[in-house]
Amino acid sequence: xxxxxxxxxxxxxxxxxxxxxxxxxxxxxxxxxxxxxxxxxxxxxxxxxxxxxxxxxxxxxxxxxxxxxxxxxxxxxxxxxxxxxxxxxxxxxxxxxxxxxxxxxxxxxxxxx
Amino acid sequence: xxxxxxxxxxxxxxxxxxxxxxxxxxxxxxxxxxxxxxxxxxxxxxxxxxxxxxxxxxxxxxxxxxxxxxxxxxxxxxxxxxxxxxxxxxxxxxxxxxxxxxxxxxxxxxxx
Numbered sequence: 001x002x003x004x005x006x007x008x009x010x011x012x013x014x015x016x017x018x019x020x021x022x023x024x025x026x027x028x029x030x031x032x033x034x035x036x037x038x039x040x041x042x043x044x045x046x047x048x049x050x051x052x053x054x055x056x057x058x059x060x061x062x063x064x065x066x067x068x069x070x071x072x073x074x075x076x077x078x079x080x081x082x083x084x085x086x087x088x089x090x091x092x093x094x095x096x097x098x099x100x101x102x103x104x105x106x107x108x109x110x111x112x113x
Numbered sequence: 114x115x116x117x118x119x120x121x122x123x124x125x126x127x128x129x130x131x132x133x134x135x136x137x138x139x140x141x142x143x144x145x146x147x148x149x150x151x152x153x154x155x156x157x158x159x160x161x162x163x164x165x166x167x168x169x170x171x172x173x174x175x176x177x178x179x180x181x182x183x184x185x186x187x188x189x190x191x192x193x194x195x196x197x198x199x200x201x202x203x204x205x206x207x208x209x210x211x212x213x214x215x216x217x218x219x220x221x222x223x224x225x
Contacts, residue, residue, distance in 0.1 A: 035214065037162075044219040045154075045162065045205055058212050061114050094161055100152065100207070101173065103161035 002026035004034070004095050004104035011110050012085050018109060022078040022095030029053070029071050033098030034078040036069065038091040039106075046091075050098060051078055085111045115139055117206050117217035125225040131194045134220045136206035138187040143210070150209040153182055153191045156219075157202040165204075166191065196222070 008020035022034055035050040049069040050058045059067050068081040078095060092106040116139040126132050142149050153166040164173045166182035169189060179194045193200055201224065206217040 037216075044203075045156070045207075045216045047207075047214045047216055050214065058214070060213055096161075099167075100154070100162075101164050103163075106161060 002097065002102045004097065004102060006093060006095050006104045006107040008093070008107050008109060010108060011112060013113050014085055014087060014111055016085055017081060017083040018085055018089070018111075020080045020082075020093055020095075020107065020109075022080070022104060024076045024078070024095075024097070027097065029073045029076060029078065034071070035096050035098055035100070036078075036080050037094045037096060038089075039094070040088070040091040048093075049080060052098065087111050114213055115142070115208055115211045115215050117208060117215055119204075119206055119217035119220050121220060122218070123221045123223060125223055126196045127225050128196055128198060130196055131192060132196055132200075132222055133193075134191045134204050134206075134222075136184075136189045136191070136217050138189075138208060140211070141186050142189075142208050143186065148210075149185065151182075151184070151189050152207045152209070153180075154205045154207060155200070155202050156205065162205065193222070 003025045005023050033052040036048040048060050051069045057069050066083050071078045090111045092108050094106045096103040118137045120135045142151050149169050151169050154162040156162040165176050170182040181192045203219045203221050205219050
């Protein structure tokens with residue numbers, strides 16, 4: 001069945017780079033794209049980035065300069081990198097299949113020294 | 114970027130009542146291909162969002178028919194008839210017509 005699982009460090013220091021991995025199963029990354037969405041504690045959902053099935057990418061306009069999304073189809077993984085982390089980047093980070101019918105459970109990232 | 118404005122911020126309800134949530138877009142959500150990519154999600158506490166409605170009015174697999182999406186252009190509504198306990202949580206509208214995708218700020222459906 002379709003599954004997505006996020007992984008990454010729970011704690012990152014300010015100004016450092018965050019690397020998150022979304023490992024998928026039950027579908028191919030060349031058939032479906034994957035998006036990343038985040039949610040700060042107690043707040044709403046914020047769309048961050050997506051990589052389409054063909055490999056093209058889209059980014060949140062406000063975060064674009066700090067983001068990079070890529071994929072490794074052989075490993076069924078989508079990678080998200082965000083640099084120059086700030087405390088405001090503390091959030092639950094979700095990945096979802098591009099049709100948003102399937103989501104991972106999320107990974108909590110705390111930015112703190 | 115497209116801004117989605119949801120009202121109300123919170124909707125107190127009695128179980129069995131109807132609830133209605135509005136989502137207005139800063140621009141038309143009609144895609145050049147004729148489709149309107151406006152979706153609705155429910156997020157329950159401690160859970161990932163779950164897709165309820167896609168392309169304005171299509172219920173996702175397994176979604177009860179008491180959830181009804183409607184609207185066109187830049188004005189959309191989600192109605193929930195006969196609210197049940199499992200319907201409580203935060204509802205988000207979402208658009209994927211224009212890049213980048215964007216979410217509304219959410220509407221909390223809660224008990225009176």
